[in-house]
Amino acid sequence: MNTKDNLDNNTVSEEVKKKEMIMFLSGSEEKEHFLSKANRKLLTDPLDDNNPITVQVLGICSALAITVQLKPAIVMSLAVVFVMAFSNMIISILRNSIPSRIRIIVQLVVVATMVILVDQILKAFAYDVSKQLSIFIGLIITNCIIMGRLEAFALGNGIYKSFLDGVGNAAGYGLILIIVAFFRELFGSGTLLGYTVIPEAVYSAGYEDNGFFLLSPMALIVVGVVIWVQRSRNRKLIEEN
């Protein structure tokens, strides 16, 4: 529901839409500059106007539980950037040879392979972070944002564009993750990336860490507030109801 409405509501100008339609129909990519305006838009749009979490409502599932501290949130964002960029690219390469009836299974297999790669790499080089993220690395497979972009974008666009779209959306997702983790770690334990940032003087003046920020409900409320701030700045995102 939300997702679709929002995608429709997008203020992509008619011009761009027409161009995309022509490209989609002819199946060929126009020759254009490496970082042309349309390509840049693919990268920057998901950061604000079309943010995966706050606007498209995709990919919240595996995101919020790992935002207690900043470090796992950053690692998670990087993992999602990697998985998304490359699965988008692979599906885009294969898009003309996948029978549409079994495309979901094909997509799941590609994504799962990427996730296994990330999981094994993390286990080998950053074991403690991988323990902290526990099952949430595995849950990238069912992260709706990945399936959503594969369905909505990679199946109908060229390789380079799909790659950019993957990076852009994963960055938009990571941005929210990092904002939420920043506030939760700052207010919850008074640290950032494990280093104490709130000076001792503040504590002796009577300030205390708000342990409530470490509990899961606060993640939801912080995201709610992020959405509130974003929408009051960007009023065209406001919903009717």
Add this chain to the structure above:
Amino acid sequence: MELVNLFTKSIFIENMVFAYFLGMCSYLAVSKTVKTAVGLGAAVIFVLAVTVPVNYLIDTYFLQQGALTWLSPQFAEVDLSFLTFIMFIAVIASMVQLVEMTVEKFAPALYGALGIFLPLIAVNCAILGGSLFMQQKDFIGIHEAGVYGLGSGIGFFLAILGIAAIREKIAYSNVPAPLKGLGITFIITGLMAIGFMSFMGIDL
């Protein structure tokens, strides 16, 4: 008694939505009306109760280290656990397909009611999450896995039913414009999660 304990724990204390944020996407997307919420909730209960025990069997007899000894003692060293994700997701995707076909054949009315929600469930994080948590918990038998799956499904059902009912009512309230829709839903979910936290520590 162990089983009852596990059952209540998986419904209330380790609630999929409120404690682990699993299944959030469909939770937010399908909770506009109570009717659709019930449809999705029922489908999730069903699929979780089936896939968790099946994945338990696969985990115990194929994936764990030394799990293949029933084939031949030479395999005691073999550890296939790196295949977990791909096996579990394949099982889930095919189970969902199977469940869909069975329901269509034997209960067309239910199939009509569940509609598009059945195929959507394959990519619902709550389902894969259920199986992955099952693997971490080292259950001793398939009955525990089954009870855990059923309980988690019911937990999801309660959560989505609650938020759908609240959202139907909140449509008449005067919410600040930028907070309408998604924002207020997030905050209410947070408040509901605080409510569910009060079950913490209950031991039957």
